[in-house]
Each structure stands twice: as structure tokens, then as C-alpha cells.
Amino acid sequence: MLDRVFSTIVTVIGEVILLPTDSNPQLLSPPSLTVQMTVRLDAVMSYSSNECRVILSDITQRKQAxxxxxxxxxxxxxxxxxxxxxxxxxxxxxxxxxxxxxxxxxxxxxxxxxxxxxxxxxxxxxxxxxxxxxxxxxxxxxxxxxxxxxxxxxxxxxxxxxxxxxxxxxxxxxxxxxxxxxxxxxxxxxxxxxxxxxxxxxxxxxxx
CATH class of the missing domain: 3.30.450.20 (PAS domain)
Known part of the structure; x- marks a missing residue:
């Protein structure tokens, strides 16, 4: 319980561009498409464990608009x-x-x-x-x-x-x-x- 109370949460938010690649087809459809993403990185550090959660959001259409x-x-x-x-x-x-x-x-x-x-x-x-x-x-x-x-x-x-x-x-x-x-x-x-x-x-x- 105490480790949860004293957990430190570090959040980093930024934008990245995913360049065309064939090694990661689940993110790029079709594979030759360039996609712009926002990245939210939550790093949770406690006495018991360190966790990292990454959330990607496709903002390609918004950027194009x-x-x-x-x-x-x-x-x-x-x-x-x-x-x-x-x-x-x-x-x-x-x-x-x-x-x-x-x-x-x-x-x-x-x-x-x-x-x-x-x-x-x-x-x-x-x-x-x-x-x-x-x-x-x-x-x-x-x-x-x-x-x-x-x-x-x-x-x-x-x-x-x-x-x-x-x-x-x-x-x-x-x-x-x-x-x-x-x-x-x-x-x-x-x-x-x-x-x-x-x-x-x-x-x-x-x-x-």
C-alpha cells in the first residue's frame, strides 16, 4: 500500500512522425504511409516496480487539415x-x-x-x-x-x-x-x- 502512496508518476507528451516501414505493418496501413502520432508516456516508479505505459494517437488527419x-x-x-x-x-x-x-x-x-x-x-x-x-x-x-x-x-x-x-x-x-x-x-x-x-x-x- 505504501509503495502506491509514494509512487512517482512522470508524464511526457510529444509528437513523432512514423516513417514508412515494412517491419511494423500494424501501425502503418498501407505500409508506405507516413503517419504523425502524439505520444503520451507515463512512467510509474514505485518501491515495488517500475512501469511504463505508452499511448499513441494518430493525428495525421488533424495535421493535414x-x-x-x-x-x-x-x-x-x-x-x-x-x-x-x-x-x-x-x-x-x-x-x-x-x-x-x-x-x-x-x-x-x-x-x-x-x-x-x-x-x-x-x-x-x-x-x-x-x-x-x-x-x-x-x-x-x-x-x-x-x-x-x-x-x-x-x-x-x-x-x-x-x-x-x-x-x-x-x-x-x-x-x-x-x-x-x-x-x-x-x-x-x-x-x-x-x-x-x-x-x-x-x-x-x-x-x-
Missing amino acids: QEMLSKSSARFLKLFQEHGNIMLLIDPDTGNIIDANHAAAAFYGRSIEELKLMSIRDINASPPEIVTSDLTKYRVEKQNRFMRKHRKADGTIRDMDVASNLIEIQGKELFFAISLLGGTIGVESEEGKGSRFFFTLQHERILG
Whole structure:
């Protein structure tokens, strides 16, 4: 009884990759497949005996899914950053700006890093309660088109036509907002570009 009381349990958890082999077919099916596993090693040391228990869990599919998500996110961010329209990624819960593209930085007169430290409330000239209501309508009522006034770094107020979609990036839901200048020559063509951008994301299965 005392040896059980004073037993020491040491647990080690890690990940391993099982390379193709013909000597261990029960782990690899087919034998040429590379399998990624998590390993949990429990070493139980007591006065009477030392035991070691190993638990293997196949995480190959999970790793493959994570890799696909990472590649999709990378493709999205490249398209996002290089697109000519003003684009923001916004946290729907807080209104914080998670990311902005180069077009947004040029329009608002702020660096991307500056914008990422701001909230949508800092650039939306509407009263705070209106902005909060907009965020709720985006998520709950699926209303995704608004005409709003936005404030640039120099204090200039511009009319903006804002379209948004709720997307998921690395497990986090974000508002993906495309802003078009209201009343500007060429808005129709710019809107067409935004629509084609969404179509491209769907076609590439980046938006899911």
C-alpha cells in the first residue's frame, strides 16, 4: 500500500512522425504511409516496480487539415494585402481592426500597424452606438451593406459604401470589410472588382 502512496508518476507528451516501414505493418496501413502520432508516456516508479505505459494517437488527419488551413490563410492574406480596394479584417466582438491592406493604409493616411492598433470606431464617424448596432446587424441579421462616413488621419470625412462578409481564419471568425468610395467616378467598376474578389476566394475555397 505504501509503495502506491509514494509512487512517482512522470508524464511526457510529444509528437513523432512514423516513417514508412515494412517491419511494423500494424501501425502503418498501407505500409508506405507516413503517419504523425502524439505520444503520451507515463512512467510509474514505485518501491515495488517500475512501469511504463505508452499511448499513441494518430493525428495525421488533424495535421493535414491544419496545413490546408494554413495554406488557405496564406493565399487569402496575399490576395487581401495586394488588392486595390480598401479592405479591413475586424473582430466582430470588439470592433478592433485585426488587419488592413495597403489600399486601406493609403486611403486612411495611416500605416497598417497603426490601423491594427485601432478600432472601427476610431475611423467610423458615426456615433459609437451606431457602430455597435452595425456590428450586431452584421452578425445577427446578416445585413452586410452600409453607407457610412469614415474619418481619415487628416480629419477629412468621406462617404463610404461598406460591404462585409463573416469569414473564419485560423479558427477565429472575423468581419471581412470592403469599402468603396461613395459618389466617386468608377464606383461601379470598383464594386465589380470587389465581387470578383469574393468569387475568387470562394472558388479557391479560402472562405470555406
